[in-house]
Amino acid sequence: MPRPGADVPPAPVPTADVSTAAESMPRGAPASTRPIPALTLVAHPTATRIGERLLLHGLLAGREVTLSRNAPDFTRPGEPLGLPLGDPFMSRKPLRFTPAGEGVRVLPPEEGRCTCAGEPLPASGREFGPEALARGVLLEFSGRTVVLLHLAPAPGPGAPASLGMVGESAPLQALRRHIERVADLDVPVLIRGETGTGKELVAQALHSRSRRGGPFVSVNLGAIPKELAAAELFGSVRGAFTGSQRDREGFFRAAQGGTLFLDEVGEASPEVQVMLLRVLETGELYPVGASRPVATDVRLVAATDADLEAQIEEGRFRAPLLHRLAGYELRLPPLRERREDIGPLFLHFARQELEALGEAHHLTPSDPYAPPWLPAALAVRLVLHPWPGNIRQLRNVARQLVISSRGQPFLELDARLAQELRLPLAPAPKPAPAPAPEATPEPEAAARRKSTEVGEPELLAALRAHDWDVKRAALHLGIARSSIYDLIERSPSLRLAGDLSVEELTRCFHACEGNLDEMVKRLEVSRRALNRRVKELGLVPKGT
Structure with a gap:
């Protein structure tokens, strides 16, 4: 209840809330409107091709789709003609994509030719469910070409204009449509x-x-x-206040x-x-x-x-x-929710810097066997980075990379940028240990509280006391479970399992010999979310 004399909270207003492709499409929607599994180029020996896309229409019809260096063609959104991947280092034997329930199974031509998160795809393939597709799955070919497997909005008539915004993700296209709907209204x-x-x-x-x-x-x-x-x-x-000499x-x-x-x-x-x-x-x-x-x-x-x-x-x-x-609300998606746009945005900013330096020729090399200007490992880092500064931060990173690599045929990470893109976790504060919870199936909920009343030390103590079980910690603190995630995102010393880099996850998995409980203690993230991330990398926790 508001305090006496306080402003009454406003009534709900029209809101354009941009969601991911997976969240915006109800289950059982017609095939013509369902999001389509797609591949977007994140890195390629010819860097100007970054952002080209291949829609895997056949998967929605229950058919297998194959991909090799010779076919099919990748096209830039809105353009009718395209080209195959064409990298001479990539196998002529096709990679296969097959329907797997609501997900996709990826089968390599032979083990080691295609990697996901730095690990070769097993000969039996790997299945990626709708949650993984909504986040995006990186596939790397021969250490030179990288594609992102993700969900794309179904193409339809009347596509919105670009409005000066780079990208084709579902959240960005939804934002453009909302801008067009409200732009000519005086609200x-x-x-x-x-x-x-x-x-x-x-x-x-x-x-x-x-x-x-x-x-x-x-x-x-x-x-x-x-x-x-x-x-x-x-x-x-004039004269309204001291020093006001004119209107x-x-x-x-x-x-x-x-x-x-x-x-x-x-x-x-x-x-x-x-x-x-x-x-x-x-x-x-x-x-x-x-x-x-x-x-x-x-x-x-x-x-x-x-x-x-x-x-x-x-x-x-x-x-x-x-x-x-x-009068009308627009919510802009963070960059981590539109990962398929990271490659095209990086190319856009890097091209501006290269043209200013007179080095734009790096984007279209004449030798197909030359090392790519954007190394595959660097492209993977860019896509997996959580980008807390969003597009502004990506633009600054692109500028720093281009200038620091000036005069070189390809981009190189200096020590400072490597540290920034790794985003190491700052040491967490050491609060007084919370009392051990009683051995009951579920802890008793405390009196209901506002999330703003919970400080970082109390939040961290509750999470540690309940072995990073978000539900139990929320009950202990007396706040909504969703508020826990908001508090974690706002805390500089805490993170979610989705913020962990592939390198850190893999390193911790091997250091803990696959013991998930030990990984939770070291990484301090939700056990359930960590288990999901580990399985997405093709790693098998001990005891499963």
Whole structure:
């Protein structure tokens, strides 16, 4: 219950929540609309081919699909013609993909020719279920070509325009469709997403597709001193405050007839929140120090990576303002949920840097036997990296790789980048040990609490006390199970099994001689999720 006098939480608003291909498609959907198993090129001796795709239509019809260096053709989305893989080091004998329930079984031509997560595929093949396909499965051929086996949206008429965004994943295509649906409407839009996901690019796409021909003005509220924010946004009159020697127009009036993009809107001060709410409700604003309102005609687009609902509970954000800002909500997917886009995005950023250096010829080598410009092992690292900084971080990594490898025929990782892409876990704090749980089938739930009340030391102690069983730890803490994952993701010292690199998993498996319980203690992740990751790598835990 809200405290007396507190803002009432806003009613649900229209939300464009972009999900993965597997989650967005109900079981038993018609074959014409079901996501299709697909292969996307992540690394190739001719680097310009990164991003080309092969849709495995036959699997939906219950047929086997084969792949060799000579056939079939990979094509760039939207283009009719393509080419086979064509790498002379790849076997002429075909790799086979066969239906396996809701998953796919991959059978190699001969053991050692194709690897998955650094391990050769066994002669009997390996089956990948829908969860693995939703995350993406990396297959490497002859240490030179890498493809990602994943689920792709079924092609259909009226594909959305690219809107300046690189990628063809299901979450990105869904986002483009939602942008097209709301762009020409004069409703405020709230863009949510993690840092570095491209929120300003989405705001620019909304502006370019709108009916407005006015300016696009971008403002980062987190970069404006709070004492100046009101005057910067709404303008001020001469003498309104000390040092005010002339009238100031303000960003709202600078964007008249166009779009005003407010990034990091969660950083708005209470004063600015009240003034924003008035503008959204009345279409009028009061410059600081003015006694008369000024009419404004601005399409407002706001963005945040903050949990505004939590801020409302804490009294730091006004619920009515959230309701007004979110006339329509767009949620941007993090890069780790659109792994098939990582290769094309990396190529896009790397090409820009290579062209600036005059070295774009590396992308189209004349010798098919030359080492690839993007080594397969590096491509695998890029795809498996969790990218906490998302697209911004990927762009910076691409720039660093190209510049540090300047004058060389292929990219090389320096020590700093190798460390960044490995993302070693920082030592966890050592809280006081929690009391041992009683030997009951399920621990008694504590009184219900808000997840914001649980600090990292208490969370870590509960997880350790319950052997990293997320359900039991949630019951012990008295919070929802889903909140545990949110807390782990927000904690710099904790991680999920999905964040573990292939190298770390494999190394720990061998060090623990396949003992899953010992691996849980060392890696400190959920046993169930760790067991699933280990099996996806083709490793067999002791006792199974």
